[in-house]
């Protein structure tokens with residue numbers, strides 16, 4: 001079982017702020033709860049920033065108590081609310097944020113979010129010498145330095161539940177369904193959902209060749225006696241890609257029904273896995289700061305909690321695990 005990295009000695013840290021940033025992810029509340037409770041149990045004052053970096057720039061900061069995070073571990077979304085904040089790409093905005101926190105007596109910041117949020121955190125520290133730690137919170141699971149992100153498991157389960165339902169109607173009508181899942185620039189959700197949902201074909205942004213031969217994949221199924229098929233496609237840069245797949249199928253003589261799962265994948269009760277992951281990673285994040293370490297993100301590699309420098313993460317994107325696309329094709333053949 002995954003275990004947190006704990007700091008055993010004394011600590012000079014007196015105050016921590018926490019925010020959620022980017023797209024929300026189920027399990028973010030469990031992470032906020034663990035940050036708050038861990039900090040307080042080590043006599044560190046903890047502050048919640050509302051609405052991500054936008055709220056930080058507006059000074060929307062509140063002291064949090066142990067009681068303020070009661071009864072949230074099971075709730076989807078984020079009680080702190082979140083935002084995408086283009087203004088934070090500006091150096092001057094990051095300087096303003098660091099000064100604002102310092103004026104409020106805040107010495108360090110924990111950012112729960114995805115790769116864009118990590119960039120903001122990394123530059124906030126390097127330019128202003130303001131300690132930050134990242135916790136991976138995104139349904140996309142596309143952050144380097146970790147094999148798992150808070151929210152991924154829940155969103156995959158939500159999508160698979162939807163596919164199981166779609167299969168019922170697909171079977172009854174002998175239809176082809178194209179199910180579009182989230183993932184602007186990454187196919188991790190599509191891959192796991194496609195494998196777990198038994199898709200005939202998985203189309204991901206990382207591998208343009210997955211677009212080829214979609215009709216043939218359906219034909220192969222029909223030859224084996226299948227009367228219905230599921231194709232899973234990652235949404236790519238703009239939702240609605242599934243309609244293009246349907247057009248391509250038409251050219252091959254098939255008609256496909258489109259189902260775009262969209263934001264239902266971001267909401268809902270976090271799975272036990274995501275609650276546990278969030279609790280362990282958030283506890284480890286606070287202990288990083290207690291140990292005087294920063295400009296890092298916590299993550300999971302080879303079944304263990306790790307600390308990875310943000311500098312190593314922000315310039316990359318996590319590739320799809322090798323072999324899984326081939327495996328998916330074999331399992332569908």
Ligand code: F6P
Nearest residue numbers: 022023024138139140182183184
């Ligand atoms: O948070 C990640 C994500 O859900 C991606 O999978 C998706 O492409 C994007 O966010 C959607 O963003 P928004 O909710 O801002 O439209």
